[in-house]
Amino acid sequence: MPNANVLKLEREGRDNSRFLVDPQPDLEYPIEALGPILGEAAIAISGAIQAPKGIAAQSVLAAATLVAQPHIDVGRGDTLRSPVSLYFLTVADSGDRKSSVDKIALAPITHWQTQRQAEIEANAPKHRAAMEAWQTTYEACRNQFKKNQNHGKDALSSLQKQLEELEALRPSEPKIPHVLIQEPNSEGIYGHLRDGLPTLGLFSDEGVGFFGGHGMSDDSRGRTIAMMSALWGGDSITRSRANTTDSGQLIGRRLSAHLMVQPVVAKRILSDELFQGQGFLARFLICHEKTMAGTRFLGPDSLSANIFEVPAYDTYSTRLSHLLKTPLPVCRRTGALEPRVMQIKRNALAEWVEGYNQIEAENLEGGEFARMRASASKAAEIAARIAAVLAFIEQAETIERSHVQRAFVLIKYYLSSTAFREEEAFYEERDHLARELLEWIVTQSGGVLHSNDFKRISRRLFNRKAADIRKTLRHLETLGHVDVTEHGRKGAPVEWTVIR
Incomplete structure (x- = not known):
């Protein structure tokens, strides 16, 4: 059942779907x-x-x-x-x-x-x-x-x-x-x-x-x-x-x-x-x-x-x-x-170095792993650990190239899974705050919020941190829920109005 805030926004006629996160990838x-x-x-x-x-x-x-x-x-x-x-x-x-x-x-x-x-x-x-x-x-x-x-x-x-x-x-x-x-x-x-x-x-x-x-x-x-x-x-x-x-x-x-x-x-x-x-x-x-x-049907x-x-x-x-x-x-x-x-030696080490370099290259700004560098920076080491466990369990005398290759196949999956989960959690948390802030502006501030009123916003939402409130307002602006209607002397926004 949708929460009260979502229902209220829907009654107000705004497009609530703009808050939704992309569906889980296959x-x-x-x-x-x-x-x-x-x-x-x-x-x-x-x-x-x-x-x-x-x-x-x-x-x-x-x-x-x-x-x-x-x-x-x-x-x-x-x-x-x-x-x-x-x-x-x-x-x-x-x-x-x-x-x-x-x-x-x-x-x-x-x-x-x-x-x-x-x-x-x-x-x-x-x-x-x-x-x-x-x-x-x-x-x-x-x-x-x-x-x-x-x-x-x-x-x-x-x-x-x-x-x-x-x-x-x-x-x-x-x-x-x-x-x-x-x-x-x-x-x-x-x-x-x-x-x-x-x-x-x-x-x-x-x-x-x-x-x-x-x-x-x-x-x-x-x-x-x-x-x-x-x-x-x-x-x-x-x-x-x-x-x-x-x-x-x-x-x-x-x-x-x-x-x-x-x-x-x-x-x-x-x-x-x-x-x-x-x-x-x-x-x-x-x-x-x-x-x-x-889909878990039983047979005879x-x-x-x-x-x-x-x-x-x-x-x-x-x-x-x-x-x-x-x-x-x-x-x-x-x-x-x-x-x-x-x-990890010889051909196996060369394979590991290649996998390491491929992941490292994607840590650059704009790269596939730029937003999850903490996880990506440990990925090659974790691949080495997995390769060793596979070799040990299989009673191999040494870690072979195939063990490293298989470990990086697993790491690619884990990185993709982590990327989606972290992004989902980030956006859902941000959307949750954005929903509540938007309702507060509508119900408590007449649809207009001035920076002087930040101190009136519930401590439960942002603990009265102006920087967090401004970030969330930028998110609402990007989604098309508010417009900046006044700027301060230094050019920073100081007033936001809900789009009716």
């Missing part, structure tokens, strides 16, 4: 570029669930990235090295079965987590016994020193040496058994990476819980964005608190993310000034395909199909399960990951 996810393991698994999941292929592709690639990120980094030339971590944003209408798709794509990971939890619980009695024995030995050592009459320098040195040796034998606490989290703040991410495994996945089929949760409150969102941006880049993360035991620095940690949201939430996210200004959204690979609702054998018995899915699941059971390359002293570097 973007089809290039699922074949995911290759024989991930691509075929995504097709199988999409067919079994009857969900858009892009949703299945996002879920499968995100799961594979989470599994790969602790084991490999990607290198280009002698100096460029990056994690392979990736952030995904999937936009899907309610009823598009995003939860069902994600559940199947993540099944190897959730099964592995369940196994880890069971192992920790089974070993709990043994751990408690080992800890009790250690504490008894530790206390016995201290008590022996207290009983000794000689507390001289040599005795203290001997005690210190014994205690150091005992500390090295202290039974380690079991790590947090899961790597999937849903609604963390920066403190939660830090604590999980400190007390759990050094690799983590922020995955949620209801991403509004993250974007609208505690981690994105006014007090926390800046810290959460900064920490996630640092982890995306492979940088260390720090936490400073008055209590020194809660402070520290973590190095060699990895985070991937896949957040699924509905279109109305996506529009708010993509028009958020902080997300845009901090370059946070530029790190996300965005997918929004058209719904399949109304539809309900008897079992995705877990489909060979393509079994190959995918087996590969991820094997990697999940592979010991992590962790430094015993620092707990940091020490992943091996998969280099």
Whole structure:
């Protein structure tokens, strides 16, 4: 149902269609570029669930990235090295079965987590016994020193040496058994990476819980964005608190993310000034395909199909399960990951450089990506990360030229998708303000607005910022809703009249 403002403008006789955004372009996810393991698994999941292929592709690639990120980094030339971590944003209408798709794509990971939890619980009695024995030995050592009459320098040195040796034998606490989290703040991410495994996945089929949760409150969102941006880049993360035991620095940690949201939430996210200004959204690979609702008819054998018995899915699941059971390359002293570097070399590097240059050329004013430089500037690096994940999952010895080519096919899709989503969010937000300002002029100012009256405009609309009001008036002028009817001494417009 149209809102009251739109109805009022229509009754006034103005052409409300001038506010509309261009319809969604026909973007089809290039699922074949995911290759024989991930691509075929995504097709199988999409067919079994009857969900858009892009949703299945996002879920499968995100799961594979989470599994790969602790084991490999990607290198280009002698100096460029990056994690392979990736952030995904999937936009899907309610009823598009995003939860069902994600559940199947993540099944190897959730099964592995369940196994880890069971192992920790089974070993709990043994751990408690080992800890009790250690504490008894530790206390016995201290008590022996207290009983000794000689507390001289040599005795203290001997005690210190014994205690150091005992500390090295202290039974380690079991790590947090899961790597999937849903609604963390920066403190939660830090604590999980400190007390759990050094690799983590922020995955949620209801991403509004993250974007609208505690981690994105006014007090926390800046810290959460900064920490996630640092982890995306492979940088260390720090936490400073008055209590020194809660402070520290973590190095060699990895985070991937896949957040699924509905279109109305996506529009708010993509028009958020902080997300845009901090370059946070530029790190996300965005997918929004058209719904399949109304075409998902069942056949005689539809309900008897079992995705877990489909060979393509079994190959995918087996590969991820094997990697999940592979010991992590962790430094015993620092707990940091020490992943091996998969280099893009020779022909593959030449292909990557060509793709980089093509994108960079379109960043010029008037170029295809000029309005989305933040995303485009990271696109070639993200392509390198994707190429490495594809090669790693496919058990290739090196990153081949074909991996890079396929990665850039995917990047072209993501750039096109991001360009449309950002433009849609920009224009819809601007149109929303323009509609309300136009109605305010008509109902509160008699159809004429003077710059002296800016202070009368509702703080809810523009917080009384003259620059924002003038921008919106220019937009209304461009759309043919107002005319400038008076200019000031310096030539700037000072009065606007609604076109009747």
